[in-house]
Amino acid sequence: MTDEFNQESEGEEVVYALAASPDFAKTGTCFSARQSGLYRSDDGGETWKSVYESLTLDMPLVTTSVVVSPAFPQDGLVYAGTNGGILRSANGGETWEVAVLRTPSPLVSALAISPDFANDKTLFAGTMEDGVFRSTDQGTEWVFWNFGLYDPNILCLVVSPDYQTDKCLFAGTENAIFLSRNSAHSWKETSFPLDRGPVLSVAISPNFTRDRTLFAGTDAHGLFCSKDAGKTWQPVPGLNVTSSINALLISPEYPTKAEILALAEEQLFISRDDGLTWSDWRKDIKFEGNPIAVAAPSGLSAGSPLLVGLSTGSVVLI
């Protein structure tokens, strides 16, 4: 690993998810969900501190997902998904409340927050074995309906950028991609080919209302794209990978800047032409450990910082 990278080694553990504050460029605030708990950095990922100290835990609390409120600088709301429940902090992680999902408690594998959270107070939790839970009161109470979601093992979850109007969200599971048009009350399977799962990552265009575009990364069958809100799916041939695509990011200015980042085969790949061609994000990068999670707090333009979480527990800012 070259000296220019800042990292903090935490021993043998995995970084499952990363979330950056909307004002990361100014404050450097971000969170990493790891096997040993939830950590916060206020210097752009250089140093990390556990935010679970107030919980006085007997043993590490495996944290598999994390999201922050779109208005985090003002409301300090952070949500962490664990095995059995969801933790909520209203002060950036200093203290926590626990929301226990119904018994038997599921593993919370994904969290997604409404873009209109300030008004609708809505967020969603994807779980293994119990489908998707919904909260409409900033995470105090959680309910699940899941009509039509016959594969309840949720691996990834995204909310439409126009959720306020269309109430849409997509869930990637071990076998399929499901669409809900009514705030997770019910689900319909999209036409994503059944034999191409598990679906590990889904990214939705910020301009979804107009371009109806989604990308889906699989465990062993590469990257897929839909341009009609999931009605049809095509493989993206330009990215020729056969291993897991653990994370996908789309540029905030898509499709004007048709940039897509894929975390696959222990590498970061970037396409700047809507998936036609792909290249390494940076050729000189060599990670010590497999990249599992990524966050792009300032977009995907060349030179933008990326936070990468590794299987060793490290988080690297590149």
Next chain:
Amino acid sequence: MKKTKNSRVIFQPTAYQAMQTGINKMANVVRPTLGPLPRMIAFERNTKNERPEILDDGGTIVRRIIALPNSNEDMGAMFLRHVLWQQHEKAGDGTATSAVLFQSAFNQGVRYITTGGNPMMVRRHFEKGMEIIIDELKGMATPLEGQQKIAAVAETICYDPEMAGILGEIFDYLGEFGHFEIRNGHTRQIEREYVTGTFYKMPLFTAEMIKDRDKLMAYAEDVPIFVSDLDFDDPAQFNSLLRMAGEAGIKSLVIVANHVSDSAVAFLLSISRNPAGFQAFAVDAPIPEDGQPVILEDIALQVGAKPFFKVFGSTAEGVTLEDLGHARRAWADKEYFGFVNGKGSPREVHKRIDELKTRYDAAKDVESRNKVRVRIGKLLGGSVTVWVGGNSEMDIEMRRARLERTVEAMRGALINGTVPGGGVALLACRPTMLRMAAKARDEDEKFAYRTLARALEEPARVIIENAGRDPDVILDQIDKAGPGKGFDVRTEKIVDMASVGIVDAASVTTAAVYQAFASVALALTVDTLIHHKKPETVFNT
């Protein structure tokens, strides 16, 4: 003993005249019910003290008419009655539309044929025209999505805003195959309750297995499930299963069986005595459908179990952990067994759903279709219980009948989409028929297409008539207003029907066209009526 049989033969022109009279009588009973401002039909009850039955559903109305006094007219009436009942069975709605289409086409057809037209040629062109109309209607159909749009369509069928609103929500949540339980309510309102997961009519073998005294059910979490239709007459038959469960550290077990004897039940109760220890409850296996254990197979699929069927000589000996299914939660009470998030293979569930959807499309009658639909709904998980309230018992009955009819029609709308309502979709098909008439090669062909074109405006005419307006004037305004425009009888304005939510289920409209025109084509070829007298029995002495 000797039998004699006399037949009465009715030739033309009496045959056509009589059939036409009977058909018109039947159609005229149903005509007033078409549209959002319908008239009601009152039926005398069997006991004179009872209030007459008030009906507004064409299908039910025609079923109440058993026979006309004149046997010749009765043949025509019963012919149309059968057509309309088929419409009711297949589509759940659209009987009045079908009736007026039929009536118009038949009356025109009789006039033409009695002046020398060829009924067989007319029939051929009718059938061809009908296919073209149906294709046009299918091309017009737009998908029905979103709670408000669904509610708007429901209201065009049931004319009950409260009911329509609730149906909009229910169908938005559960989809076209969602499972409904409809019951009579005890209040003035319509209420509903959703149930997550799946449940089947499979009661506990004994109420003593109920451990949750508040919810009155047996309940278990992360529970293995043994799926079978076996008979457990001797408690010893459980030994292998329970030994395996013990060795695997299983804390709770659900057993599905065809029969569990009293002694076997007592045995299960005794080993489940300690609330903190091993718990087992047993539920009655579902009744096979048409002799096939399809429901049991569906359950096994959803929970990932290997089903054990006695027909194959299976027993509970040698059951392994891998043979058991699992569910995140399972419950049972005195009537039902249910579970949430079974751990069966989603791919296999998906495959089963696809197979059943194909069978649903191919089903020939409502009963078969409903059986398949219920299975699909249960595989998708989730259901709703609706309690229908009203101002009186009669009101509740009428509302419940209307709800059931609307639910059936709405399923078709969700599956096949909607077309502009108020008869506008049918009006839109007229130009094609008129173009085909202009290009016709002979008089029979020209007549057939022009007749269809004229019949296609009949539903709109009748809706306008029933609203008390002059159909000729309004139809002229509609024609000038352009495509998609129709008459909203409530606001008395010419509007874009789809934009204001006045739409019909495409499946209902296409079914009405098919039933009406295919049947007219056949009816016009009837040349002779034959009545059979009851056989006389003569004894030789």
